[in-house]
Amino acid sequence: MSxxxxxxxxxxxxxxxxxxLVRSExxxxxxxxxxxxxxxxxxxxxxxxxxxITETRLLTAMxxxxxFAEATSVYDSYVEALETEAFxxxxxxxxxxxxxxxxxxxxxxxxxxxxxxxxxxxxRSLFAKYQTDFKKLNRILDAYEPAANRIAxxxxxxxxxxxxxxxxxxxxxxxxxxxxxxxxxxxxxxLPIIGVIDPQRARQLTxxxxxxxxxxxxxxxxxxxxxxxxxxxxxxxxxxxxxEASRLLGATVIVTGLSPEIAQTLVTxxxxxxxxxxxxxxxxxxxxxxxxxxxxxVTLAETR
Amino acid sequence: MxxxxxxQGEVLIxxxxxxxxxxxxxxxxxxxxxxxxxxxxxxxxxDVTAMDVMDSFASRTLREIAHMIRLRGAETVxxxxxxxxxxxxxxxxxxxxxxxxxxxxxxxxxxxxxKFKNPD
Numbered sequence: 001m002s003x004x005x006x007x008x009x010x011x012x013x014x015x016x017x018x019x020x021l022v023r024s025e026x027x028x029x030x031x032x033x034x035x036x037x038x039x040x041x042x043x044x045x046x047x048x049x050x051x052x053i054t055e056t057r058l059l060t061a062m063x064x065x066x067x068f069a070e071a072t073s074v075y076d077s078y079v080e081a082l083e084t085e086a087f088x089x090x091x092x093x094x095x096x097x098x099x100x101x102x103x104x105x106x107x108x109x110x111x112x113x114x115x116x117x118x119x120x121x122x123x124r125s126l127f128a129k130y131q132t133d134f135k136k137l138n139r140i141l142d143a144y145e146p147a148a149n150r151i152a153x154x155x156x157x158x159x160x161x162x163x164x165x166x167x168x169x170x171x172x173x174x175x176x177x178x179x180x181x182x183x184x185x186x187x188x189x190x191l192p193i194i195g196v197i198d199p200q201r202a203r204q205l206t207x208x209x210x211x212x213x214x215x216x217x218x219x220x221x222x223x224x225x226x227x228x229x230x231x232x233x234x235x236x237x238x239x240x241x242x243x244e245a246s247r248l249l250g251a252t253v254i255v256t257g258l259s260p261e262i263a264q265t266l267v268t269x270x271x272x273x274x275x276x277x278x279x280x281x282x283x284x285x286x287x288x289x290x291x292x293x294x295x296x297x298v299t300l301a302e303t304r
Numbered sequence: 305m306x307x308x309x310x311x312q313g314e315v316l317i318x319x320x321x322x323x324x325x326x327x328x329x330x331x332x333x334x335x336x337x338x339x340x341x342x343x344x345x346x347x348x349x350x351d352v353t354a355m356d357v358m359d360s361f362a363s364r365t366l367r368e369i370a371h372m373i374r375l376r377g378a379e380t381v382x383x384x385x386x387x388x389x390x391x392x393x394x395x396x397x398x399x400x401x402x403x404x405x406x407x408x409x410x411x412x413x414x415x416x417x418x419k420f421k422n423p424d
């Protein structure tokens with residue numbers, strides 16, 4: 001029998017041999033206790049965490065002062081999330097933090113890394129505090145572990161969501177950049193396509209072109225794809241459809257700048273080349289368009 | 305629903321309204337060819353500006369109209385296909401192959417004037 005048994009009066013229960021009477025706390029009580037400990041030792045633990053971050057060579061894109069400033073707010077948010085279990089607020093905080101640090105070049109593995117380091121620093125501090133009472137340590141960790149896991153998860157997800165938002169924004173910007181429909185003469189439009197065409201962009205291109213044909217009353221359109229390296233079968237079909245739809249609006253399409261790879265793709269899918277009017281390069285395309293429209297270009301010397 | 309057919313010199317102009325039934329289309333097909341015969345027209349312009357959707361029956365009818373009229377030695381031009389309709393048509397594979405098209409009535413008439421001057 002342990003000493004404790006024979007002297008335990010507070011529980012008011014009868015002690016049995018071989019059974020240890022222990023006063024057990026509610027989980028929320030444990031949480032409050034460990035949060036209090038983390039707050040009390042805030043300065044020291046935060047400092048320890050920053051040292052670990054530097055040692056592990058994370059957040060190298062940020063200065064020591066910046067790391068310290070962010071560490072302070074992350075630490076406080078971490079402890080608050082443990083206390084209140086308000087994970088939505090934490091996720092909002094994580095997205096906000098990501099919005100700040102992503103432009104600084106901070107990577108996903110760094111964010112996950114520092115959160116796990118903090119988790120570790122705090123866990124070790126709990127080990128140290130409760131090392132003499134193994135059973136209590138277990139209960140404290142039972143309260144800490146799920147919450148800490150959830151925090152790490154929330155922050156990582158928040159960070160990734162922010163990155164995805166930025167990527168979507170950039171994709172949209174690229175899409176809008178690259179499809180101008182330009183009028184270079186009366187009734188003559190040029191559509192210079194640059195970069196990667198996916199089915200969505202191809203569709204957008206077609207819609208823009210058709211509207212442009214109607215607005216500008218174009219009779220000839222030169223689609224230049226010099227800047228397009230490759231095209232899959234779906235997109236090649238879209239191109240053919242664009243040519244056919246333009247014809248329905250009374251416009252002739254000349255495609256210029258086909259790379260050897262794209263020429264191969266078109267032949268492979270069996271495009272009816274009678275339907276597709278193609279010329280080698282943009283200059284040739286414009287010259288043919290001008291001929292179709294009845295223009296003749298002469299140098300000033302000739303006209304004298 | 306009657307489709308109005310107007311005469312402009314040697315050209316007949318038929319203006320489709322939106323939502324023509326299959327019966328209307330059949331009626332129009334015969335009607336147009338009869339008018340071409342009666343007036344000895346050289347061309348027909350079919351204006352589909354008001355059509356916001358073109359199904360395969362309408363598209364086939366237009367091709368048939370053009371072929372029948374060509375048998376009478378006359379030209380057909382389809383004008384006024386809307387961008388959205390054109391897009392939907394090519395996705396369904398309805399290309400109106402072999403039929404002349406133009407942006408609108410003005411362009412259609414210009415095309416015909418040019419063609420009459422330089423018959424090929």
